[in-house]
Amino acid sequence: MASVATPQTGSRDSMSLGQGLRRLWDSYLFRRILKAIFTIWFVTTLLFFLVRLMPSNPLEIYVQELISQYGIPYQDAMSQAAALFAIDLTAPLWKQYLSYLSGVMHGDLGMSLRSPGTPVTSIIAQFLPWTLFSVGTALVISVTVGILLGILMAYRRDTWTDNGLSVFASATTSIPNYIVGILIIVFVAVRWNWVNFAAIRGSLSPGVTPGFNATFFQDALYHAALPIATYVITTVGFWMLSMRNSTLATLGEDYVTVARARGLSDRRIALHYVGRNASLPLVTAFALAVASIVGGAAVIEELFRYQGIGSVLVQSVFQRDYPVMQGVFLVFTVAVVMANLITDLSYGLLDPRIRISGGE
Amino acid sequence: MSPTPTNGAWPQLSDDVCLAVRDLSVDYQARRGTVKAVNDISFDLHNAESIALVGESGCGKTTLGLSLVRLLVKQATIRAGHIYYQRGEKKMDVVELGSEELRQYRWAECAMVFQGAQNAFNPVLRISDQMYDTVRAHGPANAREVRERGIELLKLVQLDPQRVIDAFPHELSGGMRQRVLIAMSLLLKPQILILDEPTTALDVITQRTIIDVLRRLKKELGFSMIFITHDLSVAAELADRIATMYAGRIIELGSVHDIFYHPGHPYSAGLIHAVPTVTGAYMELTSVEGSPPDLIEPPPGCKFSPRCAYAADICRGRADPAFGRQPTPGRLSLHGRDTRRPAGQRSLAARARRGSAQEGHMTTPIIELERQPDLQLEGAARPCR
Numbered sequence: 051m052a053s054v055a056t057p058q059t060g061s062r063d064s065m066s067l068g069q070g071l072r073r074l075w076d077s078y079l080f081r082r083i084l085k086a087i088f089t090i091w092f093v094t095t096l097l098f099f100l101v102r103l104m105p106s107n108p109l110e111i112y113v114q115e116l117i118s119q120y121g122i123p124y125q126d127a128m129s130q131a132a133a134l135f136a137i138d139l140t141a142p143l144w145k146q147y148l149s150y151l152s153g154v155m156h157g158d159l160g161m162s163l164r165s166p167g168t169p170v171t172s173i174i175a176q177f178l179p180w181t182l183f184s185v186g187t188a189l190v191i192s193v194t195v196g197i198l199l200g201i202l203m204a205y206r207r208d209t210w211t212d213n214g215l216s217v218f219a220s221a222t223t224s225i226p227n228y229i230v231g232i233l234i235i236v237f238v239a240v241r242w243n244w245v246n247f248a249a250i251r252g253s254l255s256p257g258v259t260p261g262f263n264a265t266f267f268q269d270a271l272y273h274a275a276l277p278i279a280t281y282v283i284t285t286v287g288f289w290m291l292s293m294r295n296s297t298l299a300t301l302g303e304d305y306v307t308v309a310r311a312r313g314l315s316d317r318r319i320a321l322h323y324v325g326r327n328a329s330l331p332l333v334t335a336f337a338l339a340v341a342s343i344v345g346g347a348a349v350i351e352e353l354f355r356y357q358g359i360g361s362v363l364v365q366s367v368f369q370r371d372y373p374v375m376q377g378v379f380l381v382f383t384v385a386v387v388m389a390n391l392i393t394d395l396s397y398g399l400l401d402p403r404i405r406i407s408g409g410e
Numbered sequence: 411m412s413p414t415p416t417n418g419a420w421p422q423l424s425d426d427v428c429l430a431v432r433d434l435s436v437d438y439q440a441r442r443g444t445v446k447a448v449n450d451i452s453f454d455l456h457n458a459e460s461i462a463l464v465g466e467s468g469c470g471k472t473t474l475g476l477s478l479v480r481l482l483v484k485q486a487t488i489r490a491g492h493i494y495y496q497r498g499e500k501k502m503d504v505v506e507l508g509s510e511e512l513r514q515y516r517w518a519e520c521a522m523v524f525q526g527a528q529n530a531f532n533p534v535l536r537i538s539d540q541m542y543d544t545v546r547a548h549g550p551a552n553a554r555e556v557r558e559r560g561i562e563l564l565k566l567v568q569l570d571p572q573r574v575i576d577a578f579p580h581e582l583s584g585g586m587r588q589r590v591l592i593a594m595s596l597l598l599k600p601q602i603l604i605l606d607e608p609t610t611a612l613d614v615i616t617q618r619t620i621i622d623v624l625r626r627l628k629k630e631l632g633f634s635m636i637f638i639t640h641d642l643s644v645a646a647e648l649a650d651r652i653a654t655m656y657a658g659r660i661i662e663l664g665s666v667h668d669i670f671y672h673p674g675h676p677y678s679a680g681l682i683h684a685v686p687t688v689t690g691a692y693m694e695l696t697s698v699e700g701s702p703p704d705l706i707e708p709p710p711g712c713k714f715s716p717r718c719a720y721a722a723d724i725c726r727g728r729a730d731p732a733f734g735r736q737p738t739p740g741r742l743s744l745h746g747r748d749t750r751r752p753a754g755q756r757s758l759a760a761r762a763r764r765g766s767a768q769e770g771h772m773t774t775p776i777i778e779l780e781r782q783p784d785l786q787l788e789g790a791a792r793p794c795r
Contacts, residue, residue: 304529308591311481311524313516314547322543323532330534402578403533 079395086391093383094154094376098147101375108163108370150376159380160373164366170377173362178381180253181351181358184274185343188281193336195282196289197329203290204297204328216294219287227284227346231353234276250276251355277354281343288339292332300328330401333393340389344382420501421494428601428634429455429478429520434491436470436477436658443706447473447486449658455602460628460635461663462645464681465655468702471638472525474655475604478636479522480504480512495519497601518548521595523588525607525638530591531579537590538575544597556597563593566630567623585616589623596631605637609644621647642685646670654678657703657713676718 074080109131116127153160159170203212222230239247249255250273258269300306301324309323351360359378366374398404423430436448448470455461463471476482478493493504497519507515524530531540541560545551561571567589574582574590582590588608595603608624609617625648628635639645645652645666652669654662654677662675673679680698700717703709715721 304524305532307481308524308530309532309543311479311516311522312544312547312594313513313518314543315513318543318547322535326534327532401534403580 078398082391082394086387089387090380090383094151094380095147097376097379097383098150099143101372101379102143104370106370108372111370112164154380159377162366162374163371164369164374170373173374174359174377174381177357177359177362180274180356181344181347181360183270184277184351184356184358185281185347187271187274188278188285189339189343191278192282192285193289193332193339196286197293197332199286199290200293201297201325201328203294204301207294207298212294215290219290221287222283223285223287223291225284227280228349228353230284231277231280231350234280235353238276245276253357274356277347277350277356280350280354281346284346285339285343288335289332292335293328296328296331297324300324303327326400330397333397333400337386337390337393341386344385421492423454423494423496426457427454428457428496429636430492430494430496431455431478432492432494434474434477434493435489436473436482437487437489438473438483439485439487440706445705446708447658447705448477451491451658451660453653453660453663455634455636457601458628458632458634459650460637460648462649462652463636463638463655464640464642464645464652466640466698466702468705469655470658471640471655472606473658475522475606475636475638478504478602478604479516479520480507481516481522495602514548517544517595517600518598519600520602520604521598521600522604523591523595523606523608525610528584528587528611530587533579536576536578537582537594541594541597544594548598559597560593563596564590566596566627567593568619569593585612585619588612588616588620592620592623592627596627596633599631600633602634602636605635607639608637609639609641617644624648642681654681657708658705659713661714675714676720677714 109128112131113124113127116122116130117124122130150160157171159174162168162170162173165173199215203215206212235247238244239250253270253273254260254266255269255273258266260266260270306319306323309319314323347358348360348363350356351358352364355361359381362374363378365371366378421430421432431454432452434448434451435446438445438447451474453461463474465471473482473486477486477488480488482488488505491505495502495504495515500519502511502515504512504515504520531537535543538557538560542551542553542556545556545559557575560575564571564574569586569589574586579587592605592608605624609620612620621644624635627633628648635648637644637648649666651663651665653660654669654675656675656677662669662673662678664674668674669678670682673682677698680696684697698717703713703716709716712718712721712725715725718725
């Protein structure tokens with residue numbers, strides 16, 4: 051559709067090759083995926099070097115720990131640490147980078163420095179599900195509640211319902227999530243003693259094993275409840291305000307007036323004319339929400355002692371466990387990039403104006 | 411033709427009247443106060459007749475059009491009046507309709523084509539789906555039959571149905587969308603079609619097409635039309651009668667010929683003289699000086715008097731002079747102004763341009779209305795209080 055006539059140059063052979071490449075390049079999907087891969091590579095590279103620019107290094111920190119905890123002499127501690135660590139930290143940086151990159155491409159994220167013999171991938175596999183569970187649940191609750199309240203606010207604009215909910219939404223969105231987390235701990239767990247904070251720590255109670263049974267889900271939800279509450283409280287306001295504004299804008303559109311002139315029922319208009327169009331801008335916001343919630347997970351999980359990938363990240367940062375840090379950051383990066391990719395691709399399905407025809 | 415009907419009673423209407431508006435007034439609630447956008451408007455629309463509403467921006471044309479299908483914004487209320495609609499045995503007062511009856515009345519009886527159809531369609535639904543939606547809202551619908559009828563109508567508005575019927579709105583040009591909307595407006599065979607500036611924001615060639623399409627459709631399908639425009643040439647081409655609106659009132663209502671050749675109200679004359687002619691000799695174009703009045707605190711007396719070259723003390727003097735309320739209505743509502751003009755004599759507006767030279771003559775009110783009983787003008791006289 052938007053193809054621009056290009057001057058035709060080159061011989062016949064190069065033209066057909068060029069046309070082939072051009073057709074491939076014209077494919078929106080191809081370009082989008084290429085962009086996603088490039089983003090992941092770029093962030094990975096950046097992180098690799100940033101991580102190593104942090105003051106101190108895993109060796110020093112480990113040596114310091116050995117000396118202060120066990121009183122081992124410096125020389126002994128050094129040799130013990132050197133034997134423990136699987137990667138050669140003295141190798142030139144570019145060599146380390148290349149070997150890391152080739153590992154990543156083979157799905158090998160290296161070994162943890164501090165838990166010798168444990169591959170980073172298995173650490174991620176162990177802790178990531180908990181974060182996906184808590185963050186995912188929170189996101190679903192937040193988006194659903196936010197959109198419904200947003201529509202309610204728009205239809206009742208300038209009433210007490212609207213004003214009250216607006217104030218609530220603005221207030222909760224502007225408070226950082228760790229403050230909300232601390233407030234929840236202070237009031238819900240300590241002051242009012244509604245939950246037993248000691249028992250709620252961790253991802254599961256001792257003795258409960260993952261499986262398809264009610265006890266497991268109940269227990270998992272019990273342990274995740276406070277982090278989920280924190281995520282929901284700090285993000286629901288954003289969805290409320292976005293949906294409210296979007297719905298208001300849509301209600302003022304000509305096609306809604308015309309739909310009423312056409313005698314369409316209120317329900318039909320609300321669902322297919324207002325609702326569908328008003329939720330379009332929110333699809334883009336969804337990708338951004340994934341990014342912010344994943345980033346926030348690190349602090350929140352640490353705060354509630356929830357054993358997800360965020361708490362692993364915090365721990366690995368303190369220990370300068372390079373491979374684990376890189377691995378977790380890679381997971382975050384992939385999550386955000388994938389969220390963006392899925393958003394972009396699904397947007398075309400929802401809005402025909404954005405739909406890119408592959409053929410032309 | 412008929413006196414102002416009392417509340418609830420059905421007025422005496424001749425059978426060929428499809429819409430009779432009586433004393434319609436619409437207010438908008440604004441921060442500063444109440445905007446009296448439409449005031450005491452009365453007129454009859456006959457079967458297969460087309461009336462053009464002309465006037466400056468903000469004179470109440472669109473508000474009047476929207477109130478006929480009760481699509482006014484939340485801040486607006488119909489303060490008074492009736493909108494009588496009849497089609498065979500079907501008789502209703504649109505002002506009194508409940509929400510479900512109103513929904514059925516819209517589009518099936520009276521369809522409205524909006525100004526600038528750019529955004530008239532839901533961007534995420536195909537034209538065929540939106541046509542189906544429309545028919546479905548008014549009763550059982552068969553998707554294939556709706557599609558066939560849609561294709562037939564798209565042909566009538568000179569579009570290629572195969573290209574348009576399954577298109578999304580953004581795939582069509584502005585002129586095409588306008589024509590699709592016109593086609594869609596005829597989907598349920600309404601008796602009345604209201605067109606709000608159907609040619610505004612379109613290039614001249616597209617305007618031409620749309621005017622031709624409308625003229626042909628009206629001839630073939632025989633619906634009545636009210637169209638709102640500030641383009642007098644469009645009015646001249648499409649209308650049987652022209653209603654000049656000013657400050658929420660119809661100040662003059664007459665046949666196209668009368669309005670163009672013997673404008674009664676100085677404002678009508680002013681509008682006509684503000685339009686250049688193609689074939690005529692060089693003529694000085696004049697705009698109507700000044701700007702429309704504030705409708706929250708309208709000027710006393712005749713609302714046009716502050717801008718009127720002929721305004722006399724009697725026009726502004728009384729709070730609300732009732733000169734227009736003649737038992738036998740005349741064509742115009744100019745207070746007692748004699749607009750009879752022997753052939754060859756300069757038109758009112760031409761004299762106005764002479765201005766001061768004839769001032770003495772102009773300011774003398776002559777209490778005699780031109781009477782043209784052959785025209786149905788009961789509404790025309792009244793708004794010009």
